Amino acid sequence: MRNVWIVLRREYLERVRTRWFLFGTLAGPLLLSAVVLLPALVVDSGPRAGDRLAVQDRTGVLLEGVAERLRAGGLEVVPAGTSPEETSRLRGAVTEGRLSGYLVLDEETLRSGRVSWYGEEAPGSLQGLSIRQAVVTTALTLQLRRQGVEPGALLAGGSLETTVLGSAGSDDAEGRFLLGFLGAFVLYMVILLYAVAVMRATLQEKTNRLVEVILSAMEPWHLMLGKILGVGAVGLTQLAVWLVVGGTAAVVGLPSLVERGVVAGDLSGLAGELEPRLGLVFAGLFLAGYVIYSSLYAAVGAMCTTDEEAQQAQLPVMFLILVPMLLIVPVLDQPASAFATGMSLVPFFTPILLWPRVVAGVVPGWQLALAFLLMAGTVLVVAWVAGRIYTVGVLMTGKRPTLSELWRWVREA
Amino acid sequence: MRLHGVSKAFGRHTAVDRLDLEIEPGGIYGLLGPNGSGKTTTLRMIMGILRPDGGSAELFGRDPAHVRRREVGYLPEERGLYRRMRVLDVLLFLAEIRGVARRDAEPRARGWLRRLGLEGWWDRRVEDLSKGMQQKVQFVGTVLHEPSLLVLDEPFSGLDPINQDLLEEIVLEFRARGATVLLSTHLMDQAERLCERVCLLSGGKAVLEGDLRSLRVAERTGVVVVDFQGDEGWLSGPEVASVERRGDGLHLMLHPGADAGALLRRAVEAEVELRRFERVEPRLHEIFVRHAGGGSGAVAEGAR
Numbered sequence: 107m108r109n110v111w112i113v114l115r116r117e118y119l120e121r122v123r124t125r126w127f128l129f130g131t132l133a134g135p136l137l138l139s140a141v142v143l144l145p146a147l148v149v150d151s152g153p154r155a156g157d158r159l160a161v162q163d164r165t166g167v168l169l170e171g172v173a174e175r176l177r178a179g180g181l182e183v184v185p186a187g188t189s190p191e192e193t194s195r196l197r198g199a200v201t202e203g204r205l206s207g208y209l210v211l212d213e214e215t216l217r218s219g220r221v222s223w224y225g226e227e228a229p230g231s232l233q234g235l236s237i238r239q240a241v242v243t244t245a246l247t248l249q250l251r252r253q254g255v256e257p258g259a260l261l262a263g264g265s266l267e268t269t270v271l272g273s274a275g276s277d278d279a280e281g282r283f284l285l286g287f288l289g290a291f292v293l294y295m296v297i298l299l300y301a302v303a304v305m306r307a308t309l310q311e312k313t314n315r316l317v318e319v320i321l322s323a324m325e326p327w328h329l330m331l332g333k334i335l336g337v338g339a340v341g342l343t344q345l346a347v348w349l350v351v352g353g354t355a356a357v358v359g360l361p362s363l364v365e366r367g368v369v370a371g372d373l374s375g376l377a378g379e380l381e382p383r384l385g386l387v388f389a390g391l392f393l394a395g396y397v398i399y400s401s402l403y404a405a406v407g408a409m410c411t412t413d414e415e416a417q418q419a420q421l422p423v424m425f426l427i428l429v430p431m432l433l434i435v436p437v438l439d440q441p442a443s444a445f446a447t448g449m450s451l452v453p454f455f456t457p458i459l460l461w462p463r464v465v466a467g468v469v470p471g472w473q474l475a476l477a478f479l480l481m482a483g484t485v486l487v488v489a490w491v492a493g494r495i496y497t498v499g500v501l502m503t504g505k506r507p508t509l510s511e512l513w514r515w516v517r518e519a
Numbered sequence: 520m521r522l523h524g525v526s527k528a529f530g531r532h533t534a535v536d537r538l539d540l541e542i543e544p545g546g547i548y549g550l551l552g553p554n555g556s557g558k559t560t561t562l563r564m565i566m567g568i569l570r571p572d573g574g575s576a577e578l579f580g581r582d583p584a585h586v587r588r589r590e591v592g593y594l595p596e597e598r599g600l601y602r603r604m605r606v607l608d609v610l611l612f613l614a615e616i617r618g619v620a621r622r623d624a625e626p627r628a629r630g631w632l633r634r635l636g637l638e639g640w641w642d643r644r645v646e647d648l649s650k651g652m653q654q655k656v657q658f659v660g661t662v663l664h665e666p667s668l669l670v671l672d673e674p675f676s677g678l679d680p681i682n683q684d685l686l687e688e689i690v691l692e693f694r695a696r697g698a699t700v701l702l703s704t705h706l707m708d709q710a711e712r713l714c715e716r717v718c719l720l721s722g723g724k725a726v727l728e729g730d731l732r733s734l735r736v737a738e739r740t741g742v743v744v745v746d747f748q749g750d751e752g753w754l755s756g757p758e759v760a761s762v763e764r765r766g767d768g769l770h771l772m773l774h775p776g777a778d779a780g781a782l783l784r785r786a787v788e789a790e791v792e793l794r795r796f797e798r799v800e801p802r803l804h805e806i807f808v809r810h811a812g813g814g815s816g817a818v819a820e821g822a823r
Contacts, residue, residue: 112615120604315599319660322566322593323616501568 109324113332114339117307121340131347157233159225160186160196160208168211171244179236200226209237216245283438286462290434293391293458298427300341301399302420307333308407308500309416317500326497330408334400341396387464387474394481395457398488399427405492408499409507430458441466451477453484491516520565520668520701524574526723527560534560536723537574542701542716544667547694549710549731550703551807552720558703559596561720562672565701566593578668589618592666596673596703598657600645606632606656607641613660624663631659635685651678658686662693669693671702675709687713707804717803719810726810735800738809741773742799743782749791758782768795 121127159176161183163169173183186192186208199205207225214220219242223229229237243261250257308330311317320329402423410416433455437446441463450459450469456477463469469477498515499507507515522540526533535557542548550558563569564576567583576583579590600609607628614624632641635655645653654677662669669690675683690700690713704710710717717734719727727734746768754762754769758777763770773779779798786793 108618109616112612116601116604116608116612119608120601124603310601313599314602315595315597316601318563318566318568318595318597319593319613319657320616321568322591501563 107328109328110332110335113320113324113329114336117333117336118339121303121337122343127340127344131344132351134344134348136351157206158182158184158204159206160184160199162186162188162193162196162208162210164188164210164212165216167248168215168241168244171247172209172211172240175240175243176237179240197224200224209241211241215241216248219245282465282467286438286441286465287434289388289461289465290431290438290458293388293395293461294427294431296341296345296392297395297399297457298424300337300396301403301423301427303340304334304337304400305403305407305416305420306413307337308404308496309410309413312407312411312500313413321501326500327493329500330401330404330493330496334397334404337400338393338396345392384464388461390478391457391461394478394485397485398454398457398481399423401485401488401492402426405495405499408492408496409512426454427458430455433459434462438462442468447473451480453477453480456481520579520699521577522561522565522574523577525561525564525571525576526573527557527564527569527571534723535564535571538720538723538725540718540725540728542699544699545694545697546715547690547700547702547713549714549717550701550720551705551707551710551717551803552703553705556720557723558720559672560723562593562595562670562701562703566591566670589664590667592617592661592664592669594658594661594669594671594674598654600653600657600660602644602646604645605642606637606645606648609645609656610641610660610663614663617664617666619664627663628659631663632656635659635682651682654678655682655686658689662689667698669698669700669702671700673704674702675704675706683709707802707807711803719807721810727806731803734806735803738801738806739798741775741777743771743773743779744768744795744797744799745771745786745793746795747786747791747793750789753782753785753789753791756782756785 157180159181161169161173161176163172163185169185173185176183184205186196196205196208200207203226205225207223207229210222210224219238221238221241223234223237228234247257247261250260311320311329317329403420406419406423407416410419430449433449436443437449437459440446446459446463449455450463451473452459460469460474460477464474494516495512520540520542522538524537524539525535526537527535538557538561540561550561552558560569564571565578565583567576567578570584601612604612607625610628610632611621611624614628615621619627629641632638635658637652637655640648640652645656648656658674661671671690674690675686678686687709690702694700702713711731714731716730717728718725744765744767754771758773758779758781759771760774760777761772763772771782773782783796786796
């Protein structure tokens with residue numbers, strides 16, 4: 107076991123010390139948050155707070171609504187009269203820089219939503235959009251009211267009242283769907299990422315020829331285990347950093363995003379799902395999936411001599427992990443169906459397919475236990491087979507073995 | 520170390536064929552043979568990295584697969600190190616898997632690097648080093664844990680003469696301390712300088728094995744080189760089969776079993792002025808070529 111630890115530590119330190127690890131670990135969440143936050147920031151920078159604009163309302167009915175909506179967007183709105191003298195005064199104010207510009211609303215605005223802007227410069231496209239929206243919404247509301255329709259609910263986008271017939275009903279279907287899909291996707295990505303890293307790590311000793319020296323000092327099995335655990339530890343480190351950073355970002359960032367209306371939907375429902383039990387299941391699925399697939403990938407690495415060869419040889423394993431991703435949509439759609447249940451109990455698919463079902467709340471305790479039991483059994487079998495392929499293959503160079511040769515390795519090692 | 524009727528085949532190719540080999544503790548043992556004669560495979564089986572298909576191998580009286588770590592230092596033919604690691608870290612790792620604690624290994628590693636002229640390089644990444652330097656680093660990794668058995672597969676290939684001498688010196692030091700050294704080479708000069716016993720492999724079989732001195736005696740070809748002034752009449756004695764004139768004197772080919780002493784007496788009786796009378800022992804190179812089937816390009820190249 108000492109050997110396993112030595113290999114593990116070397117593997118871990120070598121990886122963690124690279125610039126790529128630092129970059130990936132720190133920049134990953136930054137990039138992700140950037141993708142989420144950037145639109146919010148851009149919207150924020152649209153109509154800059156403190157921008158003053160005047161509104162000349164020739165219809166006499168739009169001013170109040172438009173001004174209110176523009177103010178909600180952070181603009182300072184000055185009502186202005188419609189006389190020619192007032193107009194020239196406004197022009198003067200714009201050239202002197204006391205106003206960013208002024209809007210002119212007329213009958214045409216009421217009919218078609220057309221509005222005129224006079225300013226030193228054209229408004230930014232986002233600013234223009236929010237101005238247009240303020241005007242159009244106001245005009246539309248007014249027109250609908252004249253027809254005797256209450257437009258508030260319609261303009262808010264309506265709502266879908268869902269009644270789930272049958273047992274395990276889900277109240278917040280949208281949030282669960284999102285969480286189920288995102289979680290499965292993250293599991294897929296992370297398991298694949300680190301399992302492939304194990305394959306590369308296995309190839310490393312073969313390409314740098316150190317494998318003989320190491321194997322003259324320890325069992326191949328120890329080397330393999332050390333590699334899998336070492337790379338896994340790197341993965342866990344990275345996940346931990348991401349969780350901390352992401353969690354912080356979520357706690358600090360989300361409420362302000364919701365406030366600004368950038369993130370749609372009711373997030374409190376989603377947050378409610380993030381209970382510790384789910385976290386445990388997620389970690390368990392990651393670990394089991396990682397061990398299963400990294401063992402397979404270690405065997406692939408041991409069979410090959412070069413990276414190029416490994417790229418090809420990994421295809422069957424790649425396919426195995428791709429299948430659950432292909433099945434994810436039907437499982438998300440009907441998590442309680444027999445199909446979804448059956449597929450999520452196939453140990454190679456469980457790490458990815460069980461998650462959306464757990465999130466949907468349709469996995470009874472016994473199924474959860476069975477799934478983990480099956481995965482544990484698979485871990486043992488896969489590790490045993492992979493270890494044997496590894497033992498023989500890691501010393502081989504040259505031609506890749508055929509399936510029958512592989513089988514001979516497994517029997518004879 | 521003992522191999523008993525050991526065989527190993529890769530596919531249809533038999534790399535080692537019922538090989539018997541026994542190496543006593545102490546001394547330097549040379550495993551010689553042309554490329555592809557089974558040297559590396561033999562060493563790998565001794566190291567327990569490969570399992571023989573037939574026969575049995577023993578190291579320190581045990582199954583080689585269970586002899587690990589400290590006792591053995593192994594330098595494989597294919598060299599390599601973790602390219603992205605620092606030199607010192609690689610050495611500490613290699614020492615650790617041999618069961619040496621890091622804090623014991625560190626001063627030793629620094630000492631070795633200093634001795635091999637790599638002072639100041641230990642914080643550099645392996646990939647920054649030249650190939651020769653990397654090879655020296657790997658050699659340090661082989662001896663760092665002070666093993667009692669050194670197994671070196673072509674240890675000197677690719678090194679310049681100065682570094683070859685340096686490594687030879689270290690190998691000799693290990694022998695002086697009572698360690699056993701098993702090395703494979705196709706460089707005959709080296710084997711002649713270093714080894715007490717040799718085994719000549721060809722086609723996976725041992726064609727010649729034994730003490731280097733007695734091997735040479737046994738392999739004498741009956742050539743006597745003489746250089747003298749005076750009458751050449753004594754050369755026509757019954758012992759001499761043929762005479763060949765060369766730059767360094769006359770090469771006399773004696774009849775098989777002829778007594779060189781009798782010939783010498785004849786020369787003394789003939790009262791010639793004898794400057795040289797030498798019974799030539801064959802060089803290892805010649806023995807090698809004779810037994811390994813000669814002609815092979817690899818041999819000629821290795822022996823040059």
